[in-house]
Structure formats: structure tokens, C-alpha cells
Amino acid sequence: MLPTRRVLITGVSGPLGARVAARVAADPAVEHVIGVDSRRPPAPLADRITYVEADLRRDDLQQILKLASPHVVVHHDIVQFPEPGRSVRGLHDLNVIGTLQLLAACGDLPGLRALVVRGSASIYGSAPDAPAFFTEGLARSATLRTRFQRDVGELERLVEAFARRHPAVTCTVLRLQPVIGASVDTPIMRLFRAPVVPTFLGFDPRLQFVLDEDAIGAVAAAVATPVRGAVNVAGDGTVSLARSLRRLGKRALPIAAPLYGLTVATLARAGVVPPLNEDVIRYLRNGRGVDTTRMRRDLRFVPTHTTAQAIDAVAASIRREAAVA
Template sequence: MGKVVLVTGVARRLGDRYAAELARCPGVDRVIGVDAGDPEPSPGYTFLRLDLRRPTVARVIAEHEVDTVVHLDVSAVGPGGRAAVKERNVIGTMQLLGACQKAPGVRRLVVKSTTGVYGSAPRDPAVFGERMQPKNLPRGGFAKDATEAEGYVRGFARRRPDCAVTMLRFANILGPAGDTPLGEYFTLPVLPTVLGHDPRLQFVHEDDVIEVLRLAAVPQDDDRTRAGTFNVAGEGVLLLSQCARRLGRPTVPLLAPALGLVAALARQVRVADISPEHLQLLTHGRVVDTAQLRDGFGYQPRYTTAEAFAEFAAAQSTGLLPPARMAAVTDRLGRLLGAEHPSAKRS
């Protein structure tokens, strides 16, 4: 018999695409996609409208004899405002794990998390490994939700040692659609930045996200259990200034309080959902080590950070200046400023 997989969060584009591709995998009999929203599901899997905050999920797992659960419904955005999003992320995860714990047939759990659990602080290490703790725990927003959800997942793993548990901490996901909060930021005609900061950023292409989730859910021939916690990001880093040049968009350096006001205005008029945790990322950046993904999990992302961003940039409208022209202008300005700086003259 093949696997019966329950996938949560299929109302969003990534979840719908993943459920449809998983249904075509050899060894998978059925895929049941659940969400409280009302999507237009792709053909190939069964969609059930289900709110994870309700105990109904236990009945669905039992009725369909689910043996694998892929939890994608921990999201930074959603209908109903921040309070409703937090309740879906945290309470929904608790209810799902409770249902899985009572279902002896569930033998594999895959959870989508975020590298945001490491936070972004001025005294952070240059590179975060999976065993490292953040200098400052996230105090709110999606990162705090993910931190709480991870705590519940670790508790579940202790109570159900017979169930293989895989937690995937994804860097900022980008692709041609770019339907993420950071993707919305990069679509602004002018990019507000923090004065005096040029953070290092990592991205992961949505195709790599789909493939990593597939490998975690479906048994492979190499006998890897793929259980554990893994950072997932494309190789290399990009500076925020490099991202702006590749998009052909000018930057406007602002003091941190002023940028906070701009972000609040953007959220209010629904131009971009720039949260306080994104402001921290745009100030201090974040880089994670992916050695465990390659060596322990057995996957090398096909797209580097730069290539993932290039795919995203190619799908966007041209900025105020063509990217090549923008790069030439900013590089020339940098050389002129460097030549006029007193320290440059002394050298």
C-alpha cells in the first residue's frame, strides 16, 4: 500500500502546488489537502475545508487512515489580522499535534518552519547552525509563532518516538510569484533601508522548497530517515544593496524609527506587510549554515541565493532605472564618495 498524506495550508499557492506535485509521486496513494480558506485546488488531491483550531482534524486523520502529515499552515500573513494569524499558527499546530499523537497510524510528521526563529540582532554570530540559540528570542510576530510551534513539535517528538519528525527551517522563500512579505517589500518602487546598514540576506527558491518537502514526506531508496531539524537556504548571500541594484530600484536610507513609521504606513495602506521582524532582518540580516541539509538530509539546493533572487527579479517590472544602469550609477557614486572621504585621501 502507498502512503496517505495530509497536507495543511493548501489555500496558499505554495501549499496547493506542493499537494498537487506530491499526489503524482510514486508510492503516494492519496493526498488530502486541508485549509480553513476557500481555494481553487489543483487537480490530483482531495480538498477538505477544515479549521485546524477545531478537533475535527482528528476525525479526518482517522477516517482517511493518514500515515504522513505535512504541516505548512504556519504563516506570516492571513485573514483576520495579527491576532487571528497567531491563533491559527499556534492553536492550530497544538490541535494538529494532539490529533497526530492519538493516531497510531501516523508515522511521519513534516513541519515547515523558518530561519526567523534565530532572530536578527547586532551581536548575532556570522552564521547560525541548527543547534545554536538566538541572542534574543523573537518577541512577537511570525518568528515568535514559529518558535512556539517548534516547541510543541519537539514535545510531540518526545512523546511519539515511533514517529519520524522532520522540521525544516526555510530562509526567505522567493520565486517568480514572490507572494511573500519580503517579496512585497522588493516590489516597492523605492526601497527604504536602515541608514548605515547593508544586511546579508539568504533566499531559497520555491522549487527547492517543494523538493525538500517532498523528500521529507516520501521514503527514498537511500534509507535516510531525514528526521531532525534542518536549515534550508540557497548557497551564498546577497547584500540588500546588491538586491536593489539587481532590481533597478533606488534605496532611501532612513533612521530606524523613521523606517518603522514607513513600514506601519505600508501595512496600513496594504502596500506591503513589513513587520517589525522584517525591519530587524533589514537592519542586521541573517545567515544560516546548510551543511546538515547536504550531509544529513542529502539535498543540495539547485538554486543559489543569487539565482533564486534572479528568478524573482526577472518576473518583476523594471525599476526606475534599468538594473545595469542602476549598478553603474551606484558604483560610480561609491567611488566618488570614497575618493572625497578624508581617510581615502590619506591612503
């Protein structure tokens, strides 16, 4: 465990960023948290968090980090889906160019002891011939088929190169399965709130999720006890799509595979379902499971919710929302 430290966190204005910063700042071993984002936080940040407006792609980032002089940098500003002020076209620059600039600035920090990067289990893809549970070492053999897969693959290569050049810095990449929760706004959560869920006719994939609170807890655990390399993060177990929809009280709309993309696009234009990108569509067809041995053994983090319990928590929140509406 690291001694008392200053922590810099990117992406504090994102959906989970402020909550990550608040959880880290609540640790008595943390002296102060510097929250960095190009957008102002939608609400005041918690105590002991200082917000600094900065774009990771700008040249003045290096000076900002030198002034902050963090012992730990948490790179949480990895974006898979468009957000307010962040279009699809700009996501590659945010994820890859932003990471490249951040790592270059981190290389000049003499007091830096750990780097924690929020990655994604999307790096493994979703394929019909995939293993039941991916271990961390299997990412090297994965075929990077989608834009976001290529982004996280390139991001991890950048982090690996940084780790080789700076062996004194412990570099951790958290490969999170899809994050779900009442306050999470992603295509999957929008789909779970939709009146019907388009499914692939004849397919019932195994799904695995991590509840938002556990995703935040995993980042906080990596700040407290960083480990070298990639770590899968997910709730225990998998649940089939059909069982997930039954738990959520949602009706499936089976669609033949050749017609799926066109049908979903038509439903999205009508406002029945949210737009779905290639990663989500592949996940709904083939699913994905990851092995979490390293998370428990090395990161020493145990999620509060299994995948089934996370789905049930989301189902309860959707029912509450419906009762209030």
C-alpha cells in the same frame, strides 16, 4: 525512504500549499494526498488530491485524521503574514493552537510514520551580533523578540514534546529562510516590486533566501526521506542588501534608524511601499544567514538556485511583469 504511503497536508489553499500538494502527489511512491484547509482552494487541485474542509482549531479534526489514516502528515499551514480571510489577530491561534490540536489528533494515528512541519528560520531572529551562519543547535540560545518568533518557538517545543511521546514517528521541522518567487505574495516580494526600497542608513545586511520552487522541493524531500529534528533550508550563500537591490534594478531609500518605522508607515499609507512587520524590519536591518549542511547531508536536498540566482530569477520575473503592464 518510506514505502508507498498516504500523505495529509494542511494549508493546501495557501500561496504555496497547493503546489506542495501537487509536488508530493506526483511522487509515484505516494498513494494519495489529502489536502486540509479551512478555506476552499482558489483553483482545482491536481489529480490524486482530495480536499477536506477543516479548521485545525476545531474539535472534529481528530475524526477527520482518523478517516484519512495518513502515514505522513505535512503541517504546512504556518502563517507569518495576514492572508485573505486571516487577520493579524488570528495568526497566533492558527500557528500555535492549530498546531497543538493537530498534534493531539496525530497522537491517535497508529499508522503515522512521519511528521513534517514547515517552520521558519525567523526563530533565530535578526541581530547585529549574530553568527555569520546559524546552525540548527543555536535556536535554543536565540532571544524570541517578535510575535512570529515566539509562535515558531512555541510550535517547535510542541513538536519536540510530540516526538518524545511518539518515538516511532520521525518528526522533521524545516526552518525556511524567506521564500521569494514570482508567484509569492509576501511583504518582501511586495517590497521588491515597489518603486523604492527603504533601507537603514549605514546598514548593508547579508540576506539569504530560498526560491519558491526550492521551498516546495525541500518539503517533498522531507516527505520522501524524513529526518529527525530541525533542518535549515536556504539557497547557498548570502547577498548584501545593496547588491540585491542592484540585481533587482531597484533604488534604495536610506533612512536613519530612529526615523525608519515612522517613515515606512507613512510611505505605506501613501501606497509607495507595503506595510512591514517587525520581523521584516529587523531582517532588513541586520540580515541573517543559516548553515545548510544538514539539508544537504541528511535531507539529501540540494536547491536548484543559490541565493544570488534566486534574486536574479525574481528580477527577471519583475522585468517581465513590467513589460506586460
